[in-house]
Amino acid sequence: MAQGGSIVPFAGWRRLRLLGESPVRQALRSVGDRVVRLAEDVVGQDLDARIAGIRTHLNEVGHDPFGFDPETSRYALAVAALLHRRYFRTQVFGINRVPQDRVLIVANHSGQLPLDAVMIGSAMMLDADPPRFPRSMVETWTAELPFISTLYPRLGQVLGSPENARRLLRQEESLIVFPEGARGISKTYDQRYQLTDFGLGFMRLALETGTPIVPVAVIGGEEQYPSIADFKPLARLLKMPAFPVMPQMFFGMIAPLPTKYRLYFGEPFRFKGDPDDDDSAIEEKVWLVKSTIQSMVNRGLRERKGVFI
Amino acid sequence: MPNPETSDRHKPSARRGREPVRARPSARAPVARGVFGDGAVPQKQVEQAPQPEPTTGKRPKPATEGAVLVTGVCGRLGKLLVRELHRTDRVVGVDRRPFADRPKDIVHHQVDMRRKKMKDIFRGRDIRAVVHLGVLHDPRRSDRDRHSWNIVAFQKLLDYMAQYEVPKLVVLSGANVYGPQANNPQFLTEDAPLLGAQHFGGMRDLVELDMLAQSFFWKHPNTETVVLRPCHIVGRVHNAASNYLRLERPVQVMGFDPMMQLVHEKDVVHAIELALRPGVRGIFNIRGPGEMPLSHLIRKAGGRPRLVPSPLAKVALDQLWKLRLSNFPSQELDHLRYVCMVDDSRARTELGYEPAHSIDRVLRDVRRLRYQMA
Numbered sequence: 001m002a003q004g005g006s007i008v009p010f011a012g013w014r015r016l017r018l019l020g021e022s023p024v025r026q027a028l029r030s031v032g033d034r035v036v037r038l039a040e041d042v043v044g045q046d047l048d049a050r051i052a053g054i055r056t057h058l059n060e061v062g063h064d065p066f067g068f069d070p071e072t073s074r075y076a077l078a079v080a081a082l083l084h085r086r087y088f089r090t091q092v093f094g095i096n097r098v099p100q101d102r103v104l105i106v107a108n109h110s111g112q113l114p115l116d117a118v119m120i121g122s123a124m125m126l127d128a129d130p131p132r133f134p135r136s137m138v139e140t141w142t143a144e145l146p147f148i149s150t151l152y153p154r155l156g157q158v159l160g161s162p163e164n165a166r167r168l169l170r171q172e173e174s175l176i177v178f179p180e181g182a183r184g185i186s187k188t189y190d191q192r193y194q195l196t197d198f199g200l201g202f203m204r205l206a207l208e209t210g211t212p213i214v215p216v217a218v219i220g221g222e223e224q225y226p227s228i229a230d231f232k233p234l235a236r237l238l239k240m241p242a243f244p245v246m247p248q249m250f251f252g253m254i255a256p257l258p259t260k261y262r263l264y265f266g267e268p269f270r271f272k273g274d275p276d277d278d279d280s281a282i283e284e285k286v287w288l289v290k291s292t293i294q295s296m297v298n299r300g301l302r303e304r305k306g307v308f309i
Numbered sequence: 310m311p312n313p314e315t316s317d318r319h320k321p322s323a324r325r326g327r328e329p330v331r332a333r334p335s336a337r338a339p340v341a342r343g344v345f346g347d348g349a350v351p352q353k354q355v356e357q358a359p360q361p362e363p364t365t366g367k368r369p370k371p372a373t374e375g376a377v378l379v380t381g382v383c384g385r386l387g388k389l390l391v392r393e394l395h396r397t398d399r400v401v402g403v404d405r406r407p408f409a410d411r412p413k414d415i416v417h418h419q420v421d422m423r424r425k426k427m428k429d430i431f432r433g434r435d436i437r438a439v440v441h442l443g444v445l446h447d448p449r450r451s452d453r454d455r456h457s458w459n460i461v462a463f464q465k466l467l468d469y470m471a472q473y474e475v476p477k478l479v480v481l482s483g484a485n486v487y488g489p490q491a492n493n494p495q496f497l498t499e500d501a502p503l504l505g506a507q508h509f510g511g512m513r514d515l516v517e518l519d520m521l522a523q524s525f526f527w528k529h530p531n532t533e534t535v536v537l538r539p540c541h542i543v544g545r546v547h548n549a550a551s552n553y554l555r556l557e558r559p560v561q562v563m564g565f566d567p568m569m570q571l572v573h574e575k576d577v578v579h580a581i582e583l584a585l586r587p588g589v590r591g592i593f594n595i596r597g598p599g600e601m602p603l604s605h606l607i608r609k610a611g612g613r614p615r616l617v618p619s620p621l622a623k624v625a626l627d628q629l630w631k632l633r634l635s636n637f638p639s640q641e642l643d644h645l646r647y648v649c650m651v652d653d654s655r656a657r658t659e660l661g662y663e664p665a666h667s668i669d670r671v672l673r674d675v676r677r678l679r680y681q682m683a
Contacts, residue, residue, distance in 0.1 A: 061599035061668045065650075066495055067568050069602075140492040143647060146564025146619060149491075153568070163494035 032075040039078035043085050043126065047077050050125055054133040056156075057171045066135070066164070067153030076155050080122040083115070087258055088220065092123045094265040097214065098132065103174045103268070104206055104213045105134060108195055108293055109184030111221035111256070112244050114138075119261050120176055120216060135168060136176035141239065162201060169209040177202045179286070186230060186242030192222035193297050198290045200282045207285075208275035212268040215289055217296035219264070223307045224256035259307050264296050375435040376401045377585065378475075380422060380466065381443025382415075383408050385546040386481070389578045390440065391415055394585075401430065404443065422462035431469045438477035438585055439470055444518065446548065448511055448638050459514040460521070467525050470532060477533050479584045480522040481577070484540045484570075484594065486515055489649035495568070496652035499538070499592040509640035526590070535584040537577070539595035540651055544574035544674045549637060554610045554672070555679040561614035562622055565646040566604050572597030573666035573674065583660050593660050594651035598668045603645060610672045611679075619646065 040047055051074050056064045084090050098105070105124075110116055117136045124132040137160035143149045158164045158175075168175055178184060179198035187196065206213050227244035235243035248257065269292075271285050377394055381387050382402030391400050395412050402408055402417040411417055420426045422443060445458040470478060487497045488505035503519060505512040519536060526534035541550035550571070553559050572595055580595050607614045617625070622642055629635035656662040666674075 059599040061601055063568075063599065063601050063605075065568070065600055067602060143491040146562070148564075149646075150564055150566040158495065159492065161492065161494040163496070163498070167496065 032078075035082075036074055036078040039081045043081045045081070045126060047081060048074065050131045051077060053131050056133070056173075064156070066156065066158050066168075068135075068156040069154040072151070072154040073156065077122070077125060080118050081126060084119060084122040084126060084261075088115075088119060088261040090119055090123065090220075090261040090263060092127045092263045092265070095123060095127050095263075097265050097267055098124070098128060098174070099212055099214075099268055100132075102169045102172045102209065102211045104169075104202060104211050105174060105176045105216055106202060106213055106289055106293070107176065107178060107216035107218050108193075108297060109178035109180045110187065110192070110218060112185060112225040112227060112246065113256065114178075114185060115224060115256060116218045116221040116261075117176055117178070119218065119221075120263060123263055124174070132174050134174045134176050136178075137165060139182060139241070141241070144239075162205060165202075165205050166209060169205070169211050179290075182241035186227070186244055187222070188230060188244070189222070189226040189228060193219075193301060195290055195294050195297070198286050200279060200286055203271070203282050203286050203289070204275045207271055207273050207277075207282075212270050213289060214268045215266040215293045215296065217264040217266070217293055217300050218261065219297065219300040219304060220259040220261035220307070223259045226257075257308075260304070260309060262300055262304060264300055266292060266296055375399070375437025376416075377438045377440060378403065378430070378436050379440045379442060380404070381441070382417065384442060385544075386542070386574055386577065387442045389574060390442070390581055393578055393582060398437075401434070401436070403427070403430065423457065423465060427465060428469055431473045431475075436473065436475050438479065439466065439475055440479045440481075440581060440585070441466065441522075442481050444481070444515065446515075448636060452510075452514075455511075456514050459518050463518055463521060467521065470525075471529055475532060477535075477585065477587070478522070478525065479535045479537065479581055480518070481581070482515065482519040482522070482536050482538045483542075484538050484649055484651045485512060486519050486538065487649055487651070488512065489567075489643040489647040491647050493648050493650075495648060496650055497594070498652050499594055499655060508643060509638070511638060511640070523592070533587070533590040535589055536592040537580055537584060537595055538592065538651065539572050539577050539580070540570035540597060540649075541572065542574055542577050543571045543671060545678050546574050549641065551675050551678075553637075554606065554612070554675045557612050558615040559607055559612050560617050560622055560626075560645075561603060561607065562642060562645045563616040563618045565619070566602045567646060567648045568600045568650060569603050569606055569648075570597050570600045570650050571606070571668070571671055572664060573671045576662075576664045576666055579665065580656065580660065580662050583662055589660060591655070591659070593656040593662070594653045595656055595662065596651050596653035596664070597671065598664045598666060600650055601668065606672070609668070611676055 036047060051070050054070070056068055059065050105120060107116065107120060114136075121134050121136065124134045133156060135156045135158050138152055138157045140159050140161070142152060143159055158168065165175060179202050180196045181199060183196040187194075202213075205211070225244070225246050225248070227246050229245040231243040231245055235241065269289060273281070273285070376399035378401045379387055379391055379394070380403045382391055383404040383406040387402070387404070391402060392412065394400050395415050400415045402411070402415055403420060403422060404417070405419065405421050407419055408415075408417040418426070418430055420430075441463065443462070445455050484497070486503045486505040487493070487501050488503070488507055488509070490504060490507070503516045506516045522534060522536045525532070526536075542548065543551040543554060576597065577595060580593070583589070584593070601609075604614055619642070623639045626635060626637060626639040626642065630638060653662070
């Protein structure tokens with residue numbers, strides 16, 4: 001950011017093209033294209049057509065105001081499709097219950113890394129007809145992380161703030177919300193499939209914008225990264241919400257365990273009421289959603305025969 | 310206290326009482342002023358109708374009563390504004406700098422706004438509006454200088470305005486007063502808290518200036534106060550945002566690529582003109598032709614981003630700042646990391662503002678200066 005090229009130290013280095021990113025970009029693109037082709041062969045669906053089917057509200061210069069970039073999302077969808085169909089072999093139930101217009105998809109959160117959001121998103125993109133492009137609300141601290149803060153908006157993820165959610169719902173978009181937030185995702189193994197406290201914000205938002213809420217139960221996420229403890233001092237040091245201790249890491253297994261995912265989409269709730277009501281009144285409605293998801297989770301757990309099959 | 314005759318003359322009520330009887334043969338601006346209540350009537354339509362040949366011959370006589378006082382008139386934006394304004398209004402410019410190439414019908418006072426002379430400018434003539442552009446942004450100046458210029462001078466200006474009951478104040482603040490924060494919503498509305506000084510002390514007086522204008526809004530309901538908060542103003546102006554986009558290899562913080570808004574300087578001038586219409590008051594965010602990721606903007610402007618990790622960029626920029634090789638304070642790196650974008654729906658509905666310059670035009674104007682310099 002110095003003025004002019006000549007006084008910047010080592011300005012001549014760029015002639016060596018060490019920092020020139022175009023060959024890197026080209027390499028990345030060719031790898032990405034290969035992944036997309038592989039995924040299309042495996043999944044048997046035209047992923048580019050699915051991406052092209054997304055309706056977003058572009059601004060005057062042809063960009064999504066929240067930073068969604070179809071070019072990057074193509075690769076992400078290819079990876080997600082491979083995870084969805086092959087790695088986690090996801091079974092999806094009741095996806096046609098999701099309304100076509102604005103909708104809040106409320107799910108239980110689990111598994112240390114937000115792969116449950118990826119699975120719900122890829123189910124909406126690959127299994128729903130016509131494809132829906134859901135945006136999920138991510139923790140605000142992710143905006144401080146380099147690379148992640150670039151990647152998330154390009155994939156259509158949005159920082160979790162009420163203003164953002166309101167704006168998107170007014171544009172008739174679908175939002176994935178995990179009202180448990182970081183509390184839910186960093187649960188230890190002994191608390192698996194027990195929903196923690198739900199925030200109230202999503203309900204106020206639904207009441208304010210008249211948005212239906214679709215409850216979703218995610219089964220299989222809790223076993224992908226079993227965590228035995230939360231190492232709090234290190235979490236504080238790294239400014240993370242939690243630092244899970246995952247035994248599989250000691251065996252060098254960085255990838256999640258290939259559990260079988262099951263997604264249950266419930267009947268949409270349509271709540272009516274005052275969005276600025278007392279917490280107690282809102283809590284009743286939230287409790288209804290939470291207990292529905294919990295019972296869907298319990299039913300799903302009863303129905304499954306094993307974690308990996 | 311001013312003597313009774315002068316102060317009475319300046320009362321808006323007295324002037325408004327005269328308005329219906331006024332016969333206006335030229336009838337250029339005042340007709341517009343009369344009908345412009347709702348903000349729906351575009352200004353151009355009225356301007357074109359009565360006088361088809363304003364380009365040749367004598368310039369039409371200023372038709373309005375009362376002059377528009379523009380502070381900081383010798384800045385790029387001030388010059389652009391008065392060149393538009395002096396066609397329809399009497400314009401009085403105030404700046405410490407000389408205004409050499411000014412249009413002949415503009416009265417320019419080369420004074421320091423903190424001086425007593427400022428009061429004489431108000432006392433001597435009928436001022437119908439004040440546009441405050443005289444804000445010192447130079448990060449190299451000391452805090453004390455900036456405070457005395459931005460705050461003390463502005464307070465004095467507000468005092469005179471209250472004393473002489475000027476009916477209109479337009480203050481150019483900026484979206485920077487919201488500050489780039491990691492937890493900002495994608496679009497900030499006018500109600501968002503002004504946290505610009507939270508991580509960057511240099512913004513403190515600009516936030517305070519905005520606050521002062523807001524408190525003036527409430528304290529003096531007879532004055533229509535308008536605060537404009539445009540996003541990064543670019544064009545052929547020499548400010549941080551334009552200079553940054555002019556670099557061939559601008560530094561981009563590695564791993565961050567926030568969405569960014571730019572607005573053309575002439576669109577801001579147009580917004581100020583709209584804000585000068587009677588009946589308009591309040592705070593308005595001003596946005597340009599659309600938002601784009603920073604990397605796209607740099608490439609579109611003809612540069613190639615130089616990716617530097619954030620801690621390294623901070624240390625390097627601090628050193629360059631100390632050695633006076635760079636004029637960007639390292640705290641401003643936050644602008645390259647986090648979003649600070651505004652929602653201009655209020656300006657569109659209430660002010661009738663619409664950006665006229667496309668993003669290509671905006672970047673072309675930014676670039677043009679680089680080629681001239683080269």
